[in-house]
Every structure is written in structure tokens, then in C-alpha cells.
Amino acid sequence: MTSFIDYSINGLIIGNIYAMLAVGLALIFGVSNLINFAHGSVYMVGAYIGWICISYLHTPLLVTILGVVVGCALLGMLIERVGLRPLASTARIAPLLATIGISFVLDQVVQLIFGADPRALPSQLPNWRLQWGSGTIGALDLLIAGIGLTAAVLLFCFLRFTKLGWAVRATALDREAAMQMGVNVHAVNQTVFAIASALGGLSGLLVGMYYNNIYPAMGFQATLKGFIAELIGGAGSVLGAVLGSLLLGLIESYGIALLGTSYRNLFAFLLLIVVLVWRPNGLLSRTRQLPPEPLTGTFIAPSRPVQVPRWAVLALAGVALLLPLVVQNTYLLQTLTNAWLYAILALSLTLVAGTAGQMSLGHAGLLAIGAYASALLAIDLGVSVGTAILLAGVITAGLGTLLIFPAFRLRGHYVTIATLGIGEIVGLVILNWEWLTHGPIGISNIPPLSLFGVELYDTASIYWLSLGALLGLALVQWRLLGSHLGRTLRALRDDDVAARTYGISLNRYKGLAFAVSGFAAGISGAITAHMYSYINHETFNIQIAVLAVTMIILGGMGNILGAIVGAVALISLPELFRGAAEYRMLIYGIVLLLLIRFRPQGLMGTV
């Protein structure tokens, strides 16, 4: 009984923190229809501002809070100015991708300044606990509850009684109408970003104090939890976000009580998928509604792809194939091998994200399935490596499609969130399914690449194997795009309602796209596993998924040659700046931002 009350209090406190994140996300979604991926990074920055205040400046608690609120509000306004305002008239996916880029940049900048290691964030509160019934409440718990309630009351009064608050609500209801009535929508957006970011930063500070631990990568999990809480309540609903957060906090807390800490996130993501599938518009949503009729497709930047003559493509492939005969430089060949493997991933992603319009952030999960499948087949069942890699492709195609199937009924940004959640679930299942995957220890001594019984150790052979796989898969994708399937997938991307009206079953064609995509991703993951000889649940992380997104945008969405060009550019160019290896992720983030702003159709154009 004691523990039940403790777990309930703990759940509500955590829920309160989620609520501060989710309310901000809901406000932003309300006025700008944007899912803000940079929100967790603001939360992390808030924690670090708090750390500076407490450890360097030795400020009292109230000043610390004020510092975090002001600092994060300013950061929020900057994000609106850089990530949202210039992109108002572009494809709907552009601002979302921009916030991913901003998030990357913020995380990397903080990591470069403070280092990747965790730091202690001392709580500035007395260390007493209040006996309450059979449980206890600490001073920090009360502070969190107090700040949460105060923020809710202030926000309610702001939205209800101030002129700017009215403008915010009017913009959320109908942006165009609000503009015509003289509402300065930019000012509204900026206000909302400021409020949301201040709340986010504050919750970062409180979480840092609660666990006495902060680190630069802490924002990513916070973003996800905020999304989940927001989506449970229904995107854009402030009240829904609060309820969703408390529910999420409680369910996580009870889940931990039943099964242990490593299951916390698994519960959160399963809850997300269940809600998305069962009530895609959230628990508080009203009845079914038809999506509005667009005048044109809105997903992808309209452009005409760059035409590359077939002989030029064949010549390039020939040069790539002959390269190891001419060049003996091991380092160059290894870099290119890496680029070919990433290019397979980019091909896989560009088919679903570019051609079929389902922007997936779960492709790291597909790589992981392929890698584990091939490694386990080779080690536990003694399957030959070549066969294991092919089987891994088939398994990834089937399992990946099955896992993403619940997300098929979702549209637009929700697909991105759901695939992200599914990718995380894959990682968590690998972590917890110990008898199969060896859990956190990972799999070592994976047999090296081999073909027809000949083990491939030398750089040139591995290079050819990767390039051969890439060329084969690119050929398959080229045939696919040229057939009626290419036309069908692009039709469902441009307008799924019209596509259905002409007999295109969304499940069937999304399934096909994800199956082909999963096959390619599985092959890439499998080859990587045999090349590395060691993998664990963190080998294929969300950074790889975001990198793949950057590659396909750089090359041009849906464009086969573009995916390969994007992969080669992003893998080989940072190698030119070898001295600055720690800046690599920062460079990727900035490249993504610049591309979205100045060349959304990519180098080769969207198809």
C-alpha cells in the first residue's frame, strides 16, 4: 500500500513535468500546426542555464528560475525566427525538419561547450520529506507541483483575459481569418514559442534537480515524452496535454513498479502507438472529420528533377566499380564503403519518405532488425553469412512492415512521430529481450563477411560487396519507379483522398513501399553488423535516422541518384575536415537547416 501511494505521487510529479513540456508543444501545434522537435533541446538548455546559475553564479532559487525562464523564452523566439517564419510558404514538412536541424545544432553546441558527460545539478531546496498518509512527499515534489499549478493558472488567465491571449486562440482556430482581422500572426507565434520554451526550460531545470543529473542528450527523450503526452490528449489541446501527461506519468510509474526501470520507455511508446491507432486524434477528440481539400499536393516541394543521361550514370557506376583497381588508398575505400552502406539506407528511406510521402524516423529500427537478424542467424543457427544477409533483408521487410502497419492509417506529421516511436520500441525490445539478443551486452564475435564460403577481409572485397548490393538495390528501385507502382505511390503521396477514390488501397501500397524499403535497410544493417563484428542496442540510433533524412533531402526526395549523391556527400565531406571530428554532427545539423531554407528540392530535385 505504501508503495502504491509513493508510485502514484511519483507518477503525478513526473506527469506534472511532462505537462509543462506537452502544454508548450500543444500551444505551438495549435497556432502553427507544427510538431516542434527542438522542444527537448530547449528543455536541456534550461537545465544547463540552471546549472550555470547555481554552480557559477550561486544565485538564489527564485533568480535561478527567472534566469531559466528568460533565457529559454529568448531561445524560443529565436527558434521561431529561424525555423518557422522563413518557411511559412513552403512544403508542410519543411518546418518540422527545420526543428530537427535546430535540435541537432543546440544539442551539439551544448555538448561542445560543456562536454558529453553528465553533470550534477544540485537542488537548492531543504532535504526534508513530509509524511502523508503512508507515503512521503519531498520539498522538491511540492515545488514541482506548485510551479506546474501556477503555470497552468497563469496560462489560463493569459489565454482568457488578455488581448494577446485572444489573438493566440483566434490564430489557433483559423490562421487566415485571424490575419485578415489584423492579428499579427508572427507576433502570436513568437509569443507562443516564448511561453512554450520558458515552460520547457523550467521543466528541464526541475528534472535536473529531481534526478540531480543533466547531460546534453537529455532533450531527445523529453521531446518524445512531450509528444506522447500531447498526442494522448489530442494534438493542439492544452487541457488534453495536461491530462495526457498525468496519465503517461502514472502509467510509467506503475509500469516501473511492476516490471522495472528499463521498461519505462517501452510503456510510454506502446501507449503512444495504442492511442494513435485507437484514437488517432487523441482521447479528447471529437467525431470523424474529412481532411480538407488541398488545391494541390502539399507534402513535397514541387520541382522538376535534374535529368542525368543514362550513359553518365553507367559511367559513374563503372568508375566506382573500377576504383579499387586503381586506388590503393585503404582509407578512401573504407570511407566509400561506409558511404555505399549509408546510400542503401538513403535509398530505402527515399522510397517511403520521398516517393510514398511517409516521412519515417524509424529507419534506425529497421537497420537494427536487419543487423540482429543476420548476426543471430549466422551465430545461433550457423547459416552462411551471404544467406544470412539475404534472409535478414526478408525478415526486416516482413517484421518492419508489420511493426509500422499500425501507423498506416495516420497522416502527415503523425506518421513521423509514430515511426519514431516504433524505431525506439525496436531498440527497447532488443535491450529487454535478453535470451535472444543478449540484452545490453550486445552481440560480439559476429562472423566476418563472406561470399560462397570465401571470407572477405581485404578492403577492396568489402568495398565491392557493398557497392554491388547498392547497385542491385538501386536497379530494383529504378524498375519499381518506372512501373505503375511508382506512379501509384507518388499519387498516394500527393493526395491520399483522391488516390483512394481511384481505387488505390493505402494499406496495400504503403505496405509494399515499406516492405521494399525494409528489405534494403535490412541488407544495409546486416552488412554493417558483419563488418563491425560487434553490435548492441545503441549501434543504430536516432542520429543515424536523422542523418538519413538529411541525405535524402540533400539529394532530392524520391530521387534514386539523389539518395546516393546525398550519402556520398555527407559521409565523405566531413572526412575532409578530419581535425574537426567532434563538429561532424553539428555540420550535419547546419547542412539540414540550410538545405530546407535555401534548396528544399535538394541537389537533384524531387521526383
Place this chain on the structure above:
Amino acid sequence: MLAIENLTRRFGGITAVNAINLNVAPGETVSVIGPNGAGKTTLFNLITGLDTPDEGTISFEGQVINGKSPEQLATLGLARTFQHGRVFANLSVLDNVLVGAHTRLRAVRPAFPVLGPLAELALALIRPASVRAEEQALREEALSILEIFGERLLPRKDQPAFSLSYANRRRVEIARALASRPRILLLDEPTAGMNPTETAEMLEVIRTLKQRGLTILLIEHKLELVMQLSDRVLVMDNGRAIAEGLPNEVRNDPKVIEAYLGHQTVGHANREAQEELELVA
């Protein structure tokens, strides 16, 4: 052919479609008219499966089709256009029309889960002679459909649809619907946003389709067009059917005149509608 009985759809407190009955015989052209917000487009959405009715039945060739998905209805031979135009923006004009023929492709037929799509994928990748011949025949047919619109679309057949004018997008939609060889064609305001010349052209196009024996259900605001094309007219107002009959009967029905003129408050619109009615009369 199409029979609608007691069809009702409510949104919260509003009854957008209220106990509508409608029959369309093969080869007939029936128009649905009424002021903005009368529930015409909702009626179309209910018929084509994009929305589900709260009450009533829709049957098509004797088969009840309520609750069937749009993709199932497409295979039965229902084709529609959309009020504001829903072309596939990044597809060429020709590809847009070919998507219309999707249900007719042989590779698409096998409907077994998993195996059907895999067979389709294999056919698409290998492309045996039969598949290539089918694709070629469809392309020729698509071109002949584009010819209906004269020089409007043919010279632009390889341009992406986002580069087309508004009127041309509407034409592409009709061409796409025709490529499915529909048994019934539902047109939602095909001349919205078109100037008088373009409207006259569209009238000729629809007349041609009618002469070919196509069954047409038409939503339209331009009464002149309705009077010239329709065999019968259904007038809706506030979700209800307020009149039904031959174009001439409906035009002189006092309830119809009231619906268009009586309870509408915006003076300017009134005058225009009145002038139009008088013009037609």
C-alpha cells in the same frame, strides 16, 4: 442504377444531409443544385464512401454500398471529381490520367493479403510482355481521353499538374475519372472558377459524355448549364430536398425561388441569383 433512400448525415447539431431520396437511371443526367451549404458536397462524400451516413441506404446496381471504402467503390465503377480540384500535383498530366485507370490494371487484381501485393511487385519489376502491352494500350487510351479537351491538355501532357491553370486542373480531374471507365460519373461543380468561354467549353464536354451514354450526377451552381444538360434536377436547401423534377418544373417552383432568393441576406448575391434565374427563364 443508383438509389438513395432516406440518407441522413449529422455534424454535431447540424443535419447536413436530411432524409434525401434520389434515383438515377442508367444513361440519365441528374443535377443537384442548391445554395452554398445546402449539403450537396456532403451528399457526394456519402455516395463515394469518403464519409459514412448516420441513417439511410445507398445502393448501386442493386447492391447496398453504405460503409464500403472509396477504393472498393472505385472498383464497382463510381468515379468522381472534387469541388476544389484534387490533382496529383507532382505527377504529369498523363500520369494523373493513368492513375484513374488504376483499378483496370491486371497486376492490381490479386487481392489476397501479402501474396497479392508481392505478385504485383514481381510483375512491376519483371514487366513481362503482357504488362507492357497493357501499359501501352492504356497510354493510348489516356491520350484519346485528353483529346476530348482539344488543345487544352494535349500539349501539356508531360507537364507536372502543379504547373497547370485552375481550369486545366479541373479538366485533368475529369479526364482521370473517365480513364476509370466509370459506370456513373459524379461531377462536383466542374465549372467552378471558370470564365464564360471555359464554361461553354465544359458544357460541350459534358454534353459529349452524355451523348456517349454515360450516367452523370452533377453538382452545379451555374443554372444555365444545369438547365441545358439535366434530365432531372434535385434542389437541396439546408440538407433537405425541397424540389425534384424536370428542369422546367423546378425553375418555376416557388420553393426553389425562395431558397435562392428569399432567406438569403446578402443583397448583392440575391440580385445576381435573381438575374441569373430571369436570364434562364
